[in-house]
Amino acid sequence: MPRIRPAAAAVLAAALAATPMFAAPAAADAADITVVYTEGQTWETGYSGQFTIVNEGDSALQDWTLEFSLPDGASLSSIWNAEMDESGGAYTVTPPAWGAPVPAGGSYGVGFNGSFSAGVTATEPESCTLDGAPCSGGPPSEDTEAPSAPAGLRATDQTSGSVTLSWDAADDDVGVAGYEVLRDGEVATSTTGTATTTTVGGLQADTEYAFSVRAYDAAGNRSTAGDPVTVRTPADDGGTDPGPGGDRRVGYFTQWGVYARDYLVQDMDTSGTAEKLTHVNYAFANVSADGQCFMANQPGEGDAYADYGRSFGAADSVDGEGDTWDQPLRGNFNQLRELKDEHPGLKVLISLGGWTWSKNLSDAALTAESRERLASSCVDMYLRGNLPVIDGAGGTGSAAGVFDGIDLDWEWPASAGHPDNTFRPQDKENFTALVQEFRDQLDALGAENGREYELSSFMAADPGKIEAGYEVGPLMEDFDFVTVQGYDFHGGWEDTANHQSNLTPIPGDPGPDIYSMQETVQAYVDRGADPADLVMGVPFYGRGWTGVSPGPDGDGLHQPADGAAQGPFENGIDDYKNLKDLSGFTLHRDEEAGTAWLYDGSTWWTYDDPAAMRQKVAWAQEQGLGGIMAWSLDGDDAQGSLMAAIDGALDGS
Structure with a gap:
């Protein structure tokens, strides 16, 4: 592979944004399997990227082993959607424990x-093989x-x-592996496969x-660039406009927060x-x-008493x-109805799943019949408001009018979440079909009663889970917006104090x-999301460790810990x-990282x-995102200080 010698790391990112290579596995036709290497974000001393295995054959690639080395001074620090071993600068990448067959006509990242x-001056892989065949494709390419x-580049x-x-698809004698989008002559982003649309964010x-x-x-051959298009971004209004992306302010209210945390809808x-x-x-x-x-x-199944029975x-x-x-309808549902009466513009969505209650979603999304059954049952219960009569729950009235839509919180399609949760490789395609089913049923209900219902989703931050679980472009066509996990990158389950x-x-x-x-936002944008449809999640809680030594900088960052710090409900949180209000602690900041x-x-x-x-x-x-989401509102103080800070910043004050 050619070595590239840019003058700075920023140029390195542009020069290597999509350097492809291919190899054939021993059990497949060389013409059917392509491995495309793309490099993404680059910072002062690091970079991110992806290998995409594309299978254009008629049968699935059941197993594979990717081996390569890197130039002196370059290394991989972490990998997702696969297992990685390193020895003497040689890397071996194999499927994760749950397996990663590449479906016929599909791909795996x-x-x-x-x-x-x-x-x-270069970081691209060298001496690369897939299942022992050269990355040049077995026989020399x-x-x-x-x-x-x-041709036909246009701003949509x-x-x-x-x-x-x-833009319009290009032609090639063998096949197009992807496209590079250049901004003012330098690569701004890239796509793989047949996608002919993308969103470039981070503009002024x-x-x-x-x-x-x-x-x-x-094979690494690049076309000349097609005819350019010049675009001028709209102006903002000098600070009163919430920004280029939007001003959605989404907060999660937890059913169980009304107990030990004593956080009521009234709060x-x-x-x-x-x-x-x-x-x-x-x-x-x-x-x-x-x-x-x-x-x-x-316990463990639900709390209908808190939902609609408690007085x-x-x-x-x-x-x-x-x-x-x-009173036929009581509990949190009635309180939410009262809250909407006080604040007529407020939308309330029912969130489906979560960390522990996602365990049956893979099964529910498996077939067209099961998807229809799930969506219709949720629409009937929460939007039509047909609540069941449950012993010990109290009220049995209709919840019609309480909820304005559905928020899907599947943790995680095609990736591990809670240990009890089921997942399958085909969850990625099934999730797209499930979202379409919900969208169709919400639109049909809206046509019946003359109103619009919203559909959103809570989606992962981990780039590996994004690639494994979401067909981002098709998904975004059916969502009003999605909220993106912006927290839990590290926590007390690890042995090092970290952000x-x-x-x-x-x-x-x-x-x-x-x-x-x-990297998370770029992963969504690269796969077809408009930044304005992404609402960034922020935590109203912290994560902690104990037994942390000061370290060379005296602030404890990235230092070994004895375990999770003591918490009121769960250690480490x-x-x-x-x-x-903790006393005896010193406050530290990293303003660039927002921590x-x-x-x-x-x-x-x-x-x-x-x-x-x-x-x-x-x-x-600055990234053009669609707003901010908070998990969860019961972590804020009685004055709503965190929410006030978010609101003021979105309003430009």
């Missing part, structure tokens, strides 16, 4: 983070013909921070950009939070073993009036999983409202205070 030392230049959508581009408002596209094939009102929100997602709705939305009133007195009620014994919600890569991050919101942490010489907490929230909002707006 393996993402990674790497690092390079000063003076390194004689493909020297470049694809045709893509734009905000002040992003531009969505489409009221600025002119020249875009062009070139095609590449599996959203009295804290001033409700007037700042556009959406409340009620967590969670459960899915039965036979693939239907259902309610129960027993609230006047002092705890949103409208200041106590529930009566014969849980960093915006940008952190030098020296020891892993084992190393990524940031920067505590709410912002508790962490903000803050507390350290007393032994105990270490990563958390977000109002200042960190403002940094995160500013970054999200």
Whole structure:
């Protein structure tokens, strides 16, 4: 492979944004299997990228082994969707424990983070083989013909921070492996396979950009760039506009928060939070073993009593009036209805699944019949409002009018989540079909009663889970927006004190999983998402460790820990409202990464205070994202300080 010698790391990212290669597995026809290498984001000492195995044959590739080395001074620090071994600079990459067959006519991606030392001029793999065959394709490749230049480049959508581009497919004598999108002559992003549309984010408002596209094939031949298109991004209004992406303010209200945390629906009102929100997602709705939305009133299955049976007195009620014994609908659902009466523009969505209740979603999404059954049961129960009569739950009234749509929280399609959760490789395609089924049924219900219902989803931050589980482009056509996990990057399950919600890569991050919101957002955009449809999640809680030594900088960051710090409900986790008042701790910040942490010489907490929230909002707006989501509202203080910081930053104040 050619060595590239750019003058700086930023140029390295552009020069290597899509350097392809191919190999044939021993059990497959050389013409059917292609491995495309693409490099993505680059920072001062590191970079990210992906290998994509494309199978154009008629049968699945059941197993594979990818082997390669890297130039001196370059290394891989973490990998996802696969297992990696390194010995003496030689890397062996194999499928993960759950398997990774590459379906006929499909593909499989393996993402990674790497690092390079000063003076390194190239990082692309060398001496590469797939199942022992050279990455040049078994027999030496004689493909020297470049694809045709893509024609018809056009801007199909734009905000002040992003531009969505489409173009006509190029031709090649063997096959086009992907496209590179150039911004002012340098690679801004790339696609693999047949995709002929993408969104370029991170742009400046009221600025002119020249875009062009070139095609590449599996042998590394690149076309000339097609005719360019010039786009000027719209101007913002000087600070009163919430930004190029949007001003959605989404907060999760937890069913169980009304107990030990004593956070009631009324608290959203009295804290001033409700007037700042556009959406409340009620967590969670459960899915039965036979693939239907259902309610129960027993631990681990559901709490219908909290949902619609519990009576609230006047002092705890949103409208200041106590529930009566014969009132048909009580509980959180009735309180949410009262909250919407107080704030008519507020939307409330029922969130389906979550960490523990995603266990039956793979089964429910498996067939067209099971998808129809799941969607219709959820629509009937929560949007038509046909609540079941459950012993011990109390009220039995209709919940019609409480919910304005459905939020899908499957953790995670085609990837491991909670140990009890089932997942399959085909979840990726099945999730797309499930979303389409929900969209169709919501539209049909809306046509019946003359209103619109929204559909959103909570989706993963891990680039590996994104590649494994989401057909991003098709999915985004059916969602109103999606919220993206922006936290839990690290936690007390690891043995090193580390940030849980960093915006940008952190030098020296020891892993084992190393990524940031920067890489997460780029992973969605590269796969066809408009940044304006992505709402960035932020934590209203912190994660902590104990037995952390000061380290060379005296701040405990990236230092070994004895274990998770003590928390009120679960070790290693505590709410912002508790962490903000800790005594004896020193506050530290990394303003570029939007992180803050507390350290007393032994105990270490990563958390977000109002200042960190403002940094995160500013970054999200710079990327053209669609707003901010908070998990979860019960972690804020009684004054709603975190929500106030988010609201003020989105309003430009």
